[in-house]
Amino acid sequence: MTMLSGQAAIVTGAGGAIGRATARLLARQGAWVLCADRNADTAARTADAILAAGGHALSVKADITDEAEVAAMVAAAVAAFGALGVLVNNAGGSSRRDVDIASMDAAVWDRTMALNARGTMLCCKHxxxxxxxxxxxAIVNISSGAxxxxxxxxxxxxxxKSAVLALTRAIATQHGREGIRCNAITPGLILHENLAPHYPEAHVRIDAANILSPRQGTVDDIANAVLFLASEMSAFVNGHVLPVDGGLFAHTPTYAQTLELGLDSLSLRN
Ligand SMILES: NC(=O)c1ccc[n+]([C@@H]2O[C@H](COP(=O)([O-])OP(=O)(O)OC[C@H]3O[C@@H](n4cnc5c(N)ncnc54)[C@H](O)[C@@H]3O)[C@@H](O)[C@H]2O)c1
Known part of the structure; x- marks a missing residue:
């Protein structure tokens, strides 16, 4: 018995690194997966990989900032699968020009909010x-440690991404009694093939010094958490925010510097 046998699921941003890993895991666990992305080719590649592995999938081009495309995405899932049990709101991203409020171009702000906040809301709505x-x-929203x-x-x-957390709690509160669960994940740094080439090595080292796990996070760490929140294993979990960040936000901000000084420098240990 698999965890999502017979469930119909939509994964947005399924052509990207975390979305692809998530769609493939949900399919391995028995879900019929609609792989959606604004990039039709990468969405199709994820669906093809699922089909090649013996799973059930199809793909659609859907830009989550376009309400008509979002409505069509949900309609396509229902037409193909007859129902919709799981929505994973994974599509999202940031701008290199999103640096500082004092120099903020309002158009960059608007595009970022349109993608991550409004786009996620539209998918939830439909x-x-x-x-x-x-x-x-069950709705699983991918927010961020940010x-x-x-x-x-x-x-x-x-x-x-904070708006995504507020949206998560609002949906759980407004519709929990009607059988809807809505939870969010706040990933830490997940270096993958799309991100690693652009991510400065010095910041990778800073992240490594501040997480509590002895290794970096992977796309599978996020996919596993999505599976839990999408499945009946989390039937009594609603409106929750699950950090999947190797413990980055679980400790005092002075953790890395204290380790550098050495534990013997702590008076209580002497
Ligand atoms: N990688 C990390 O370190 C990290 C950390 C925290 C949160 N996240 C979040 O995880 C999610 C997945 O990111 P990723 O790291 O896999 O990045 P990615 O760039 O590999 O994947 C993002 C996918 O979303 C798609 N997308 C972008 N805009 C879209 C739109 N308007 N409509 C439909 N699809 C769209 C892209 O085409 C791409 O396939 C994002 O929401 C991101 O903010 C990532």
């Missing part, structure tokens, strides 16, 4: 219409 009619459904603490860059991204 999925909810179907899920409420069914009386059941939503949980101040950062030296990407304020628009952080605000948009």
């Amino acid at each position: 999925a909810l219409l179907q899920m409420l009619a069914q009386g059941a459904g 939503a949980t603490a101040g950062q030296l860059s990407m304020p628009a991204y952080a605000a948009s």
Whole structure:
């Protein structure tokens, strides 16, 4: 018995690194997966990989900032699978020009909010219409650790991902009694083939010094958490935010510097 036998799922941004790993895991666990992305080719590649592995999938081009495309995406899933049990709101991203509020180009702010906040809301809205009619459904929103603490860059991204957390709690509160669960994941740094080439080595080292796990996070770490929140294993979990960040936000901000000084420098240990 697999964890999502017979469930119909949509994964947005399924052509990207985390989305692809998530779509493939949900399919391995028995879900019928609609792979959606604004990039039709990468969405199709993910669906093809699922089919090649013996799973059930199809792909659609869907830009989550376009309400008509979002409505068509949900309609395509329902037409193909007959229902919609799971929505994974994974599509999202940031701008290199999202640096500082004092120099913020309002167009960069608007595009970031349109993608991460408004786009996620639109997907929730159209999925909810179907899920409420069914009386059941699980929504998993991919936010970011950037939503949980101040950062030296990407304020628009952080605000948009904070909006995703507020949206998550609002949906759980408004529709929990109608059988809807809505939870969020706040990933830490997940270096993958799309991100690693652009990510400065010095910042990889800073991340490694501040996480509590002895290794970096992977796309599979996020996919596994999505599977848990999408499945009946989390049936009594609603409106929750699950950090999947190797413990980055679990400790005092002085953790890395204290380790560098050495534990013997702590008076209580002497
Ligand atoms: N990688 C990390 O370190 C990290 C950390 C925290 C949060 N996240 C979040 O995880 C999610 C997945 O990111 P990733 O790291 O796999 O990046 P990625 O760039 O590999 O994948 C993002 C996917 O979203 C798609 N997409 C972008 N805009 C879209 C739109 N308007 N409509 C439909 N699809 C669209 C892209 O085409 C791409 O396939 C994002 O929401 C991101 O903000 C990532």
